[in-house]
Amino acid sequence: MRAFLIRRLALAVPTLLGVSFLVFALAHVGGDPARAIAGEKASAETVERVRREHGLDRPLVVQYASYLASVARGDLGRSAQTKRSVSEDLRRHFPATVELATAALILATLFGIAAGVLAALRPGSFVDLGVMSASLVGVSVPVFFLGMLLLVALQGTLPGGGRLDFMTDAPPARTGFVVLDALLAGQGAVAGEALAHLVLPACALATIPMAVIARLTRASMLETLSSDYVRTARAKGLPVRTVALRHALRNALIPVVTAVGLQYGTLLSGAVLTETVFSWPGIGRYVVESIKGKDFIAMQGAILVIATVFVAVNIAVDLVYGRLDPRISHA
Amino acid sequence: MAIVRALVVAFAGVLASGLAGCGKSEPGRNGPAGGYAGEVLVYARGADSKKLDPQAIEDGESVNVVTQIFDTLVAFEAKGTRVEPALATSWTSSADGKTWTFKLRGGVKFHDGTACDAAAVAANFDRYLNPKSALRAGLTETPYDFLYRNISKVEAAGADSVVFTLTEANATFLTNMAMFPACISSPAAIAKWKDAYGQHPVGTGPFKFVSWEPNQKIVLEANAEYWGGAPRSKKIVYAVIAENSVRVQRLRAGEVHIIDGVPPGEMDAIKADASCRLMVEPGMNFSYLAINCTKPPFDRPEARQAIAMAIDKQELLKLAYRGVGQTGPNALPPTIWGYNEMVPDYLYDMAKAKAAIDAAGIAGKEIDLYVMPNPRAYVPDPASVGAVVKQKLEAIGLKPRIVSPVWEGGVYLGELKAGKHDIALVGWITDNGDPDNFLFTLFHTSAIPEQNHAHWSSKEFDALVEHAQKEPDQAKRAELYRKAQEVMRRETPVVPLAYQPNIAATRANVEGYALHPMGLVRLKDAFAKK
Numbered sequence: 001m002r003a004f005l006i007r008r009l010a011l012a013v014p015t016l017l018g019v020s021f022l023v024f025a026l027a028h029v030g031g032d033p034a035r036a037i038a039g040e041k042a043s044a045e046t047v048e049r050v051r052r053e054h055g056l057d058r059p060l061v062v063q064y065a066s067y068l069a070s071v072a073r074g075d076l077g078r079s080a081q082t083k084r085s086v087s088e089d090l091r092r093h094f095p096a097t098v099e100l101a102t103a104a105l106i107l108a109t110l111f112g113i114a115a116g117v118l119a120a121l122r123p124g125s126f127v128d129l130g131v132m133s134a135s136l137v138g139v140s141v142p143v144f145f146l147g148m149l150l151l152v153a154l155q156g157t158l159p160g161g162g163r164l165d166f167m168t169d170a171p172p173a174r175t176g177f178v179v180l181d182a183l184l185a186g187q188g189a190v191a192g193e194a195l196a197h198l199v200l201p202a203c204a205l206a207t208i209p210m211a212v213i214a215r216l217t218r219a220s221m222l223e224t225l226s227s228d229y230v231r232t233a234r235a236k237g238l239p240v241r242t243v244a245l246r247h248a249l250r251n252a253l254i255p256v257v258t259a260v261g262l263q264y265g266t267l268l269s270g271a272v273l274t275e276t277v278f279s280w281p282g283i284g285r286y287v288v289e290s291i292k293g294k295d296f297i298a299m300q301g302a303i304l305v306i307a308t309v310f311v312a313v314n315i316a317v318d319l320v321y322g323r324l325d326p327r328i329s330h331a
Numbered sequence: 332m333a334i335v336r337a338l339v340v341a342f343a344g345v346l347a348s349g350l351a352g353c354g355k356s357e358p359g360r361n362g363p364a365g366g367y368a369g370e371v372l373v374y375a376r377g378a379d380s381k382k383l384d385p386q387a388i389e390d391g392e393s394v395n396v397v398t399q400i401f402d403t404l405v406a407f408e409a410k411g412t413r414v415e416p417a418l419a420t421s422w423t424s425s426a427d428g429k430t431w432t433f434k435l436r437g438g439v440k441f442h443d444g445t446a447c448d449a450a451a452v453a454a455n456f457d458r459y460l461n462p463k464s465a466l467r468a469g470l471t472e473t474p475y476d477f478l479y480r481n482i483s484k485v486e487a488a489g490a491d492s493v494v495f496t497l498t499e500a501n502a503t504f505l506t507n508m509a510m511f512p513a514c515i516s517s518p519a520a521i522a523k524w525k526d527a528y529g530q531h532p533v534g535t536g537p538f539k540f541v542s543w544e545p546n547q548k549i550v551l552e553a554n555a556e557y558w559g560g561a562p563r564s565k566k567i568v569y570a571v572i573a574e575n576s577v578r579v580q581r582l583r584a585g586e587v588h589i590i591d592g593v594p595p596g597e598m599d600a601i602k603a604d605a606s607c608r609l610m611v612e613p614g615m616n617f618s619y620l621a622i623n624c625t626k627p628p629f630d631r632p633e634a635r636q637a638i639a640m641a642i643d644k645q646e647l648l649k650l651a652y653r654g655v656g657q658t659g660p661n662a663l664p665p666t667i668w669g670y671n672e673m674v675p676d677y678l679y680d681m682a683k684a685k686a687a688i689d690a691a692g693i694a695g696k697e698i699d700l701y702v703m704p705n706p707r708a709y710v711p712d713p714a715s716v717g718a719v720v721k722q723k724l725e726a727i728g729l730k731p732r733i734v735s736p737v738w739e740g741g742v743y744l745g746e747l748k749a750g751k752h753d754i755a756l757v758g759w760i761t762d763n764g765d766p767d768n769f770l771f772t773l774f775h776t777s778a779i780p781e782q783n784h785a786h787w788s789s790k791e792f793d794a795l796v797e798h799a800q801k802e803p804d805q806a807k808r809a810e811l812y813r814k815a816q817e818v819m820r821r822e823t824p825v826v827p828l829a830y831q832p833n834i835a836a837t838r839a840n841v842e843g844y845a846l847h848p849m850g851l852v853r854l855k856d857a858f859a860k861k
């Protein structure tokens with residue numbers, strides 16, 4: 001297990017280096033970062049001064065090496081556009097994404113597994129047809145459209161975006177998760193408000209993973225239910241519910257765990273569309289805003305963090321997979 | 332473990348105190364006598380501000396917030412572009428127009444309690460114009476300094492007078508002093524925050540900066556001691572709602588009070604909603620086709636005039652601008668003084684345009700039509716404008732190819748500067764409400780290649796706008812600009828397409844808010860009626 005972990009961590013280093021190089025290269029293609037910082041109307045003289053003062057007149061290799069050296073020191077730099085520390089910005093934006101992704105994943109996992117099991121227990125029935133059709137719709141409807149639909153349909157019932165009402169003061173930031181911070185500050189009403197704000201974006205974001213999980217659970221359950229040991233359990237006269245939930249489900253969930261983990265990695269990478277529709281200040285929107293403003297320092301920092309999280313989630317999924325299925329060895 | 336314990340304590344606290352009211356802003360204390368007319372006013376826009384240092388910004392979202400926090404020496408009047416006293420109560424200029432003396436309002440303090448005196452004003456301009464200034468730390472980008480480069484010296488004359496010396500007389504100096512880059516910051520705050528000053532702005536304006544949650548909201552609170560009288564709202568919240576239609580949706584749901592960037596397609600829905608009010612006022616902008624006068628065949632006026640005759644502006648307004656705004660013949664909007672109403676627009680005449688193209692022997696010529704990929708305030712739907720213009724150019728026998736490089740990072744404008752286009756869709760929003768800011772800034776020979784996207788040079792035109800820039804008498808200046816517009820009509824370096832109004836929407840209970848023709852947002856007197 002330890003050797004496996006070391007091997008995966010060692011592989012993560014070149015992966016992240018590759019990502020950082022790619023992002024650095026992309027940031028310097030198609031457009032002049034100095035012009036982007038100086039402003040649309042800035043004179044050529046001002047643009048040149050900005051280029052000098054930001055070190056953008058140095059060779060690209062030197063700029064990249066200097067960037068890597070800063071990252072190695074844990075310094076992601078200051079945003080070229082806002083002058084804020086990128087690390088500080090990410091500390092604000094990333095918890096928002098984690099909060100939303102976690103809420104969405106909890107919804108998707110609970111409902112997805114339940115729907116998949118129900119469908120597998122009665123294959124070909126109306127329930128099965130209903131689950132399969134709904135999951136097809138779930139993976140097909142664009143999140144953007146679904147988000148707008150939810151906003152219009154539930155206008156006035158649930159808040160339409162943001163982490164809190166605009167008129168509410170945010171609780172003191174201790175963890176960055178507003179619900180948790182509000183509870184820690186003893187502000188129950190604010191925590192309730194934050195939860196209410198989570199409902200619509202989490203529902204919109206949950207649809208695709210929920211559909212994927214439901215379909216995968218159904219397929220895996222069907223396969224497990226037709227295996228020999230399940231047939232034996234039935235032959236021994238165990239009730240269907242016990243066979244399904246106690247014997248079949250545990251094994252059927254092994255591939256589902258992988259899917260859930262990978263979905264979480266994807267959700268943490270920033271749900272750009274959901275975050276845009278619901279004005280959610282997460283990392284996805286941070287990346288989009290930094291790309292729009294050609295804020296290459298912010299963009300590099302954010303994408304590096306996203307890539308790191310994605311790699312870490314993948315490693316974690318592999319480890320959990322090994323725990324769940326004794327046949328898999330990480331030796 | 333500590334967190335779990337804290338959570339348990341928190342839950343107990345919640346149960347004990349009841350659920351209602353925690354964290355909500357408290358109603359006014361220490362406000363003006365009689366209290367504020369409104370508590371919180373939520374202004375929603377499509378993007379966050381970048382930074383709130385007036386000398387370092389150019390994006391509208393930053394300017395919007397800065398306008399509430401800071402004052403300038405003089406200010407644009409409520410409904411127009413004339414200037415009136417602000418931090419300066421009076422001003423005089425020397426006979427040669429090179430020396431301007433401003434007498435400051437007494438007793439004005441910055442939000443940090445330091446005095447806004449002549450030394451502070453001089454320190455601000457020293458920071459802006461002198462790269463070696465002691466307050467310069469972190470100020471690398473100064474996008475608008477080109478408007479202030481004619482200032483050679485700024486000196487305090489006693490505690491309440493400031494003297495500006497110019498390299499040469501310039502009639503736009505005073506209006507430039509009313510613009511946001513000339514806002515006066517607290518030198519003590521700049522020295523304290525250094526390169527983080529843009530996140531901790533301190534001015535003398537009607538609202539004080541309180542907090543900023545990036546990509547969520549900026550909170551300001553009323554400056555009850557404001558020299559111009561206390562604001563009507565106790566608190567302003569600038570909220571970010573990126574998606575246009577969602578912003579409209581949340582206004583209609585009553586979650587915000589004022590929105591800008593209203594998409595034309597949503598205007599009817601807002602009008603029909605009794606809980607909202609749509610505001611449409613003529614603006615000071617225009618969109619136009621810049622014809623590259625250095626590239627044959629468009630180096631000849633006849634070829635350029637053929638383009639002008641091929642565009643049915645009324646049809647274009649209806650199809651590509653959703654019927655919003657107006658059209659006209661001039662390269663500045665009718666809301667700007669000096670607009671020449673006697674200049675006739677080109678009549679839409681396809682037969683004549685086609686004949687001109689045939690006569691020039693350029694039928695079938697392939698040309699690059701540049702169209703920006705994303706909406707701008709002066710052209711909400713550039714793709715539709717591009718499609719209509721392309722179709723018209725095809726109808727007169729040309730073979731246009733639409734080219735849409737990205738706008739960000741100066742790519743689009745960079746290609747226009749390099750003269751890669753034959754025809755390009757561009758536009759302009761006024762900086763200071765002066766005709767000079769359109770005619771000189773965009774079409775004088777010295778503006779090639781920066782802003783003069785037509786790459787057009789005319790000695791006759793240059794002489795007129797140069798003369799107007801130095802002439803102190805506004806009536807005489809207006810006459811010079813009228814003549815300059817006649818030259819442009821004759822030479823046709825550009826085809827003006829449309830002038831767009833400023834559009835906003837509010838909840839029906841919002842009072843004291845009016846649109847300024849320059850697009851300035853002033854919230855001092857705005858409030859949501861309780």
